[in-house]
Amino acid sequence: MRREAHLGDRIFYLLLNGVALSVLMLLGAIAWQLIHLSLPAIHKFGFGFFSSTNWDPVQEVFGAGPVIFGTLVSSGLALLIAAPISVGVALFLNELAPRRLAEAVGFLVEMLAAIPSVVYGLWGIFVLAPFLRITVEPWLSGHFGWLPLFRGAPYGVGMLAAALILAMMITPTIAAICKEVFRAVPQSQREAARALGATKWETMRLAVLESSHSGILGAVILGLARALGETMAVTMVIGNRAEIAASLFAPGQTMASVIANEYAEASGDLHLSALAFVGLALFAVSFAINSVARILVWRLNRNRGRDF
Amino acid sequence: MNPIQMKKSKYSRLASLRSSVCVSAMALTLSQVATLGMNGNVAAAAVQTINGAGATFPYPLYSKWFSEYRKVDPSLEINYQSIGSGGGVRQLLEKTIDFGASDAPMTAEQMAKTQLPILHIPTVLGAVAITYHLPGFKGDLRLSSEVLAELFLGKITKWNDPKLKALNPSLAASLPDTFVMVAHRSDGSGTSAIFTDYLSKVSPEWKSKVGAGTALKWPVGLGGKGNEGVTGLIKQTPGGLGYVELVYAETNHLPVARLKNRSGVFVAPSPHSVSAAAAAEAANMPKDFRVSITDAQGKDSYPISAFTYLLVYQRMKATQAPQFRKFLDWALTDGQKLAQPLSYAPLPAELVKKVKEEVAKIQAVQAVPAGK
Amino acid sequence: MVGLLIGCAILALFPLFSVFLYVCQQGLPGLHVNFFTSLPKPVGEVGGGMANAVLGSLILITLASLIGIPVGIATGVYLSEYGKTKLSMILRFCTELLAGVPSIIIGIFAYSLFVIPMGRFSSYAGGAALAVIMIPTVARTTEELLKLVPVHIREAGLALGISRWKVTLIIVLRGSLSGIMTGVMLGLARVTGETAPLLFTALGSQYWPRSLDQPIASLPVQIYTYAISPFEEWHQQAWTGALVLVLFVFILNLTTRMILKRHAPAKD
Numbered sequence: 001m002r003r004e005a006h007l008g009d010r011i012f013y014l015l016l017n018g019v020a021l022s023v024l025m026l027l028g029a030i031a032w033q034l035i036h037l038s039l040p041a042i043h044k045f046g047f048g049f050f051s052s053t054n055w056d057p058v059q060e061v062f063g064a065g066p067v068i069f070g071t072l073v074s075s076g077l078a079l080l081i082a083a084p085i086s087v088g089v090a091l092f093l094n095e096l097a098p099r100r101l102a103e104a105v106g107f108l109v110e111m112l113a114a115i116p117s118v119v120y121g122l123w124g125i126f127v128l129a130p131f132l133r134i135t136v137e138p139w140l141s142g143h144f145g146w147l148p149l150f151r152g153a154p155y156g157v158g159m160l161a162a163a164l165i166l167a168m169m170i171t172p173t174i175a176a177i178c179k180e181v182f183r184a185v186p187q188s189q190r191e192a193a194r195a196l197g198a199t200k201w202e203t204m205r206l207a208v209l210e211s212s213h214s215g216i217l218g219a220v221i222l223g224l225a226r227a228l229g230e231t232m233a234v235t236m237v238i239g240n241r242a243e244i245a246a247s248l249f250a251p252g253q254t255m256a257s258v259i260a261n262e263y264a265e266a267s268g269d270l271h272l273s274a275l276a277f278v279g280l281a282l283f284a285v286s287f288a289i290n291s292v293a294r295i296l297v298w299r300l301n302r303n304r305g306r307d308f
Numbered sequence: 309m310n311p312i313q314m315k316k317s318k319y320s321r322l323a324s325l326r327s328s329v330c331v332s333a334m335a336l337t338l339s340q341v342a343t344l345g346m347n348g349n350v351a352a353a354a355v356q357t358i359n360g361a362g363a364t365f366p367y368p369l370y371s372k373w374f375s376e377y378r379k380v381d382p383s384l385e386i387n388y389q390s391i392g393s394g395g396g397v398r399q400l401l402e403k404t405i406d407f408g409a410s411d412a413p414m415t416a417e418q419m420a421k422t423q424l425p426i427l428h429i430p431t432v433l434g435a436v437a438i439t440y441h442l443p444g445f446k447g448d449l450r451l452s453s454e455v456l457a458e459l460f461l462g463k464i465t466k467w468n469d470p471k472l473k474a475l476n477p478s479l480a481a482s483l484p485d486t487f488v489m490v491a492h493r494s495d496g497s498g499t500s501a502i503f504t505d506y507l508s509k510v511s512p513e514w515k516s517k518v519g520a521g522t523a524l525k526w527p528v529g530l531g532g533k534g535n536e537g538v539t540g541l542i543k544q545t546p547g548g549l550g551y552v553e554l555v556y557a558e559t560n561h562l563p564v565a566r567l568k569n570r571s572g573v574f575v576a577p578s579p580h581s582v583s584a585a586a587a588a589e590a591a592n593m594p595k596d597f598r599v600s601i602t603d604a605q606g607k608d609s610y611p612i613s614a615f616t617y618l619l620v621y622q623r624m625k626a627t628q629a630p631q632f633r634k635f636l637d638w639a640l641t642d643g644q645k646l647a648q649p650l651s652y653a654p655l656p657a658e659l660v661k662k663v664k665e666e667v668a669k670i671q672a673v674q675a676v677p678a679g680k
Numbered sequence: 681m682v683g684l685l686i687g688c689a690i691l692a693l694f695p696l697f698s699v700f701l702y703v704c705q706q707g708l709p710g711l712h713v714n715f716f717t718s719l720p721k722p723v724g725e726v727g728g729g730m731a732n733a734v735l736g737s738l739i740l741i742t743l744a745s746l747i748g749i750p751v752g753i754a755t756g757v758y759l760s761e762y763g764k765t766k767l768s769m770i771l772r773f774c775t776e777l778l779a780g781v782p783s784i785i786i787g788i789f790a791y792s793l794f795v796i797p798m799g800r801f802s803s804y805a806g807g808a809a810l811a812v813i814m815i816p817t818v819a820r821t822t823e824e825l826l827k828l829v830p831v832h833i834r835e836a837g838l839a840l841g842i843s844r845w846k847v848t849l850i851i852v853l854r855g856s857l858s859g860i861m862t863g864v865m866l867g868l869a870r871v872t873g874e875t876a877p878l879l880f881t882a883l884g885s886q887y888w889p890r891s892l893d894q895p896i897a898s899l900p901v902q903i904y905t906y907a908i909s910p911f912e913e914w915h916q917q918a919w920t921g922a923l924v925l926v927l928f929v930f931i932l933n934l935t936t937r938m939i940l941k942r943h944a945p946a947k948d
Contacts, residue, residue, distance in 0.1 A: 012845030057523035088688025116873020153487030229782025240494035240531030265395030265496035290780035539910035
């Protein structure tokens with residue numbers, strides 16, 4: 001650290017340093033608070049909490065299995081849908097589209113990211129769910145009913161609706177990062193591929209996609225992080241029942257939605273603590289995932305010698 | 309200065325106009341915030357705010373009451389948030405609200421969490437109606453307690469199940485071959501507590517598999533938040549079946565099922581059949597009013613009826629207690645007249661007297677004792 | 681192949697159009713003065729508006745800004761001007777992580793930190809929760825934009841013998857004032873639509889805000905409550921509320937883009 005000559009400088013530095021450190025402490029305080037709140041549940045259930053599939057407030061037995069399942073399935077499915085589309089959009093915007101069109105589409109995609117979650121939820125309840133119930137789910141069970149995935153009552157709201165909403169919400173996130181990643185690919189690489197006689201598609205595949213693997217992975221992981229923590233839109237369309245069902249039509253519950261539904265109203269102390277434990281787990285997971293994604297994206301940028 | 313500032317264009321002027329509009333809007337709000345922050349106490353002296361939260365079951369009536377009562381006493385604002393009975397009890401125990409509301413009386417275990425005495429003030433009676441959404445089905449659906457339990461246990465999955473047909477012989481043909489889309493509460497709910505209290509009384513299987521309580525592990529169905537959420541789900545879902553307070557079904561033009569009561573009569577939920585249940589069980593009323601009147605005796609009784617309560621600490625803040633007592637007296641007299649139009653049953657006259665005595669017990673203290 | 685990519689773009693944009701179309705179509709009929717001037721009516725009565733929720737949202741955002749903007753900017757300045765130390769590397773990382781913490785968890789945090797000790801749901805608790813969400817957004821944007829200020833400007837200032845803190849405050853910060861506005865506005869846009877952290881901090885109210893230590897209504901929570909309700913009038917209001925919310929966020933974002941456009945002429 002440099003030695004500050006002026007008193008003013010030193011005060012200024014200390015002030016900024018203090019504020020900045022308080023941000024650090026904030027993160028610590030959140031973690032500490034969550035651990036503190038979950039202690040009773042940690043003592044009672046231990047790590048078995050995560051494998052137990054029983055969430056029963058009447059018996060005061062709590063296991064996070066169903067909500068972890070709900071989170072993984074809804075987010076996983078959302079990624080399966082959103083990742084290819086996002087990469088496609090990013091390629092389209094960066095490699096194909098004329099500048100003006102790219103700007104316009106890019107702008108719209110950014111707006112998509114700005115729509116608040118509760119508005120997606122509203123749309124999900126009144127537009128997406130009826131559409132799924134009346135059109136999509138009966139068709140799926142009619143044609144693919146032999147798969148357990150598409151069996152059971154077509155409620156409309158449920159795991160499928162949650163996954164679709166999530167897919168919509170994370171597409172702009174993934175697409176925006178992918179675009180940055182693709183843009184960072186040196187133009188010379190594309191020119192080299194073209195010079196070797198590659199078609200437009202081959203250029204994209206060989207020159208752009210090949211060298212962006214870890215960047216795309218980072219983008220997808222950041223999308224996953226967003227999906228895992230998403231609360232309102234999911235709560236509004238997932239059906240809110242903690243169970244592990246094979247069917248995508250069945251209602252579910254995610255880690256975030258169970259907290260939104262029950263945290264203010266759990267009357268048992270253990271119930272409350274179990275919810276905080278779910279929160280702690282969610283915090284830890286998003287912490288880990290964000291770290292991995294950041295490190296991936298950073299490493300990529302450093303390797304390419306670009307700082308942004 | 310720097311190139312950025314030199315490069316002012318039409319856009320930038322527009323943008324700075326926008327931002328200045330933005331800034332002035334913020335300044336306005338800021339001044340508002342400052343006023344609120346400083347005048348908080350002054351304003352509070354003029355208008356007293358009392359915060360409550362809890363049951364969604366009586367919410368349509370309560371919101372009417374609190375808005376009507378402002379005409380009686382303009383200096384009292386009662387803010388009520390319908391977050392569910394579980395929330396009402398929890399937040400009362402956490403002391404984050406001034407009063408709670410619940411349809412399920414607090415359990416002994418919950419009462420034991422605080423040394424401070426808590427009063428249960430019954431306000432009205434209501435019915436948990438079994439409501440459904442069957443396009444093309446005309447007439448009254450009839451249900452027995454066994455069939456109801458099986459529907460919610462997920463043992464009956466189709467609307468044209470033989471058991472449903474047997475209960476509704478004349479309408480059997482119009483019961484469709486579609487799934488029963490069960491809807492239930494996802495939050496801690498007094499309506500759930502009443503409903504499952506009933507199912508536990510009538511179905512041993514329900515009692516052993518699920519039990520009774522505000523928050524449950526449901527065998528089937530979709531979860532909705534609040535009576536509002538469940539009604540919304542049923543309305544949105546053809547084939548839907550769920551339990552909600554009667555007024556939610558009525559204001560949404562959803563049909564309600566007739567339930568077979570203990571005397572074997574199929575009774576529809578109504579203020580009348582709820583009052584009948586209360587009258588039939590009147591002898592069992594304990595001194596603190598914590599009573600269950602589900603599965604009541606009597607041939608006119610609707611079997612899933614219940615009292616709904618306001619929960620207050622006996623010792624209330626001196627700034628709030630006198631006005632709140634006055635409000636409760638109003639609710640127990642004039643307020644009762646608003647019950648019937650919203651399909652709630654008013655309290656029986658002899659009970660009102662006892663409840664007023666309970667209200668009189670509310671004491672004004674300088675500060676609510678701290679600690680649990 | 682090209683068709684496939686165009687298909688992707690259309691597929692990604694389709695929901696935007698659908699959401700926007702529905703929000704306009706369902707929301708516009710309810711958009712009149714009443715919406716901004718009246719309080720909500722009790723269940724079953726027609727009319728009423730979301731005036732208290734609109735005002736409540738503005739108050740919550742202002743409270744959040746009071747903490748979130750200064751802390752965010754200071755953090756951003758620190759990261760940009762003193763950003764080469766190990767501590768600041770960790771800090772930068774933590775800011776990213778804080779941005780990634782699910783907002784519902786911030787709700788739990790604010791509930792146990794403010795609501796329980798204060799014994800009341802309040803604007804303060806809601807504002808604090810929103811501030812935590814705002815800080816990383818403001819900090820990151822500020823840092824990014826301060827980095828765009830050329831080093832030679834700083835050096836010129838220092839060479840003139842001006843002390844470093846003055847250089848930072850007067851030259852660097854003032855020079856990128858519009859950039860900082862961008863960060864602020866992105867922060868505002870980020871918290872305007874936040875619902876989850878308000879559920880158990882600000883709670884809700886059917887009255888005008890009276891005091892900051894009381895529960896307060898907010899637009900997103902009101903939309904949520906109305907959306908899951910069974911009442912037609914409330915659905916209508918929820919859509920109108922959504923329209924107002926979306927327009928507000930869009931305007932913030934548009935303004936941000938405009939500022940950015942003129943602010944970063946060198947970029948691309």
